[in-house]
Amino acid sequence: MEKVLQSSSTGLYLLAFILAWPRKFLKLARGLAGLGTLVGLGYLFLRYYRAWPMTPMFMGSVAVPPFLAIFGLWAFRSNATENQRLGLTLVFGLAATLGLLSSFFPKDFYLPFLKTASLFSQAHLAFNFLGKAGLFLAGIWAFLSFRASLKPISSQIHLWLAIGYVFWTLSMLTGEVWSYLGWGLPVVWDEPVIVCFMATWFYYTALLHLFVTNRRPKTRRVLTVAGIVWLILFNVHPDLGPLRWPPTLW
Amino acid sequence: MATSRPNWLWRLIRSIWLFFGSLDLAVYICLFLAVDTALAYPLIQKSLTTFIPLGEVGLWTWLTSYGRLTFSHTFWFYGLLVGVTFLGVNSFVCSTIRVWAILGPRRKKGWLLKLGPHFTHYAVVVMLLGYLGSYTLAEALPGRALVPDGPPFKLPKNLGFVSARLEKPKIYAGQRLEFFDQWYLDPGIVLSFKKPSGDQTFEARIAYNQPVRYAGYNFYLADFYPKNATSAGMGGYKTIKLTIRRDPAANIYIAGIIIFAVGVALYLADLAQTFRKRGQKA
Structure with missing residues (x-):
């Protein structure tokens, strides 16, 4: 059942991505993406329902698309400009890509472990989805800034960077508290995923400081777009399994 | 008397202080740390067991035994220690310079919200000290x-x-x-x-x-x-x-986490106010 929901959600995002290119189908694309988001949230609900009170494992790529779509549908809610349409198209495309990655490289067969039955573990994961979605959206805004006047977009990049960074930081802090309560240590160094988490935090800390200096606008934008690749390499990739061909779609 | 202070010494201290208070330095340190910890991802996977004793034997013992003997897999950790030391000093100096300006005689309305990022910077220093204490003083x-x-x-x-x-x-x-x-x-x-x-x-x-x-x-x-x-x-x-x-230092890094959370809340409130003002202007 979970697999059907996840595949359907990905399919709907893919369809929305294709339909969003011609302007006349934009409303339909929004509707399909909205439906995909509902189906994706249903998938998340089932994963949580089965694992509760433990935390479901390896959700880094499968759980982000619905949150990315919610943020994207809100951020690009106006149909007025070409930038808004393109932004929305990229959001649907990225959501579909993450969904496809999870279908071709699944890791959802791992069972949760008992120590994840903690409010801090749950919060750590939830903040992680929101943080990742916010940072992806900042990257999309930065991409748009290369083909439009920078000024109004720059504040949007900064806003979504700040939103993503705050959630990412909250995820890191709740993770530290969980680690302290569960293992007696703030950082468990033999877990590569944790250093990837730190790497991304340092990357975006550098980027936010670069925004504060208000200099090197082009470098800032390039680094924000590169953040999408960084996130996929260091924070989506660890949650992917080996290639499964043909993919299990149901 | 100010004239009795050697000018060159004063200038040297001032330039060191300003060097460590630079935002550009923060950017370079964080980028270095990002690359350093990103390198750790494949290296830890190759030698998982090397890092397990870190929490048990303490930092110094680990650095001079496990860390030194498997340096090709652990060099990034030494880089991390150097990087976070610079980050701690940079965070402290950078924020102290700016907090001085915010709380000084020309204090502006809404100064409290402007302290948000500096709370987080001081919290980073407190947390780093807590981690250092935890990995050096803790007894398992x-x-x-x-x-x-x-x-x-x-x-x-x-x-x-x-x-x-x-x-x-x-x-x-x-x-x-x-x-x-x-x-x-x-x-x-x-x-x-x-x-x-x-x-x-x-x-x-x-x-x-x-x-x-x-x-x-x-x-x-x-x-x-x-x-x-x-x-x-x-x-x-x-x-x-x-x-x-x-772990006598646990309370220090927990205090750091709380200060960080307060700083993030103030920063968000300030950001919301800024965007509201921009919206009103528009």
């Missing part, structure tokens, strides 16, 4: 196994004895995940502490993520057998494995 006792209703074991430094008994467990309900059917989520372990004289001091329930504190030591549930309410455990024995740690 060798792992202990207890049998419920079995003999107690003696705590170090003549602190007394600890034994365990079982109460009503909490079990994974239903068959939502078939594998976990009838598994203990919380086996219902109660630790009893007794003074060396034999007088009982207190009892507390221990579970995963729910440590018990006694005489400055934290007792963590590391593992337990049997896992399943329908099985008898390894060889029919019920066993509880404990990790015992004394």
Whole structure:
């Protein structure tokens, strides 16, 4: 059942991505993406329902698309400009890509472990989805800034960077508290995923400081777009399994 | 008299202070740390076991033994230590310069919200000091196994004895995940502490993520057998494995986390106000 929901959600995002290119189908694309988001949230609900009170494992790529779509549908809610349409198209495309990655490289067969039955573990994961979605959206805004006047977009990049960074930081802090309560240590160094988490935090800390200096606008934008690749390499990739061909779609 | 101070020394101190207070330096340090920790991702996967003792033997011992002997896999950790030291100094100096300007004689309205980022910077310094203290001063006792209703074991430094008994467990309900059917989520372990004289001091329930504190030591549930309410455990024995740690610096990094959270809240409030003002202008 979970697999059907996840595949359907990905399919709907893919369809929305294709339909969003011609302007006349934009409303339909929004509707399909909205439906995909509902189906994706249903998938998340089932994963949580089965694992509760433990935390479901390896959700880094499968759980982000619905949150990315919610943020994207809100951020690009106006149909007025070409930038808004393109932004929305990229959001649907990225959501579909993450969904496809999870279908071709699944890791959802791992069972949760008992120590994840903690409010801090749950919060750590939830903040992680929101943080990742916010940072992806900042990257999309930065991409748009290369083909439009920078000024109004720059504040949007900064806003979504700040939103993503705050959630990412909250995820890191709740993770530290969980680690302290569960293992007696703030950082468990033999877990590569944790250093990837730190790497991304340092990357975006550098980027936010670069925004504060208000200099090197082009470098800032390039680094924000590169953040999408960084996130996929260091924070989506660890949650992917080996290639499964043909993919299990149901 | 100001003239008695050697000018060159004053200028040197000032330029060092300004160098460490630079935002550009913060950017370079953070980018260095991002690349350094990103390199660690494949390296840790190659030598997982090298990093496991880090929490047990302490930072210095680890650096001079495990770390040094497997340097090709652990060099990034030395880089991380150097990087975070610079980051700590940079955060402190950078924020002190700006806090001085915010709280100085030309203080503006809404100054409190402007302190948000500086709270987070000071929190980073506090957390880094806490981590340093934790990895250098913490004491980890060798792992202990207890049998419920079995003999107690003696705590170090003549602190007394600890034994365990079982109460009503909490079990994974239903068959939502078939594998976990009838598994203990919380086996219902109660630790009893007794003074060396034999007088009982207190009892507390221990579970995963729910440590018990006694005489400055934290007792963590590391593992337990049997896992399943329908099985008898390894060889029919019920066993509880404990990790015992004394971490005098834990309160420091927890204080850092709280200060950081306050700083983030102030920063968000300031950001919301800025965007509201921009919206009104538009």
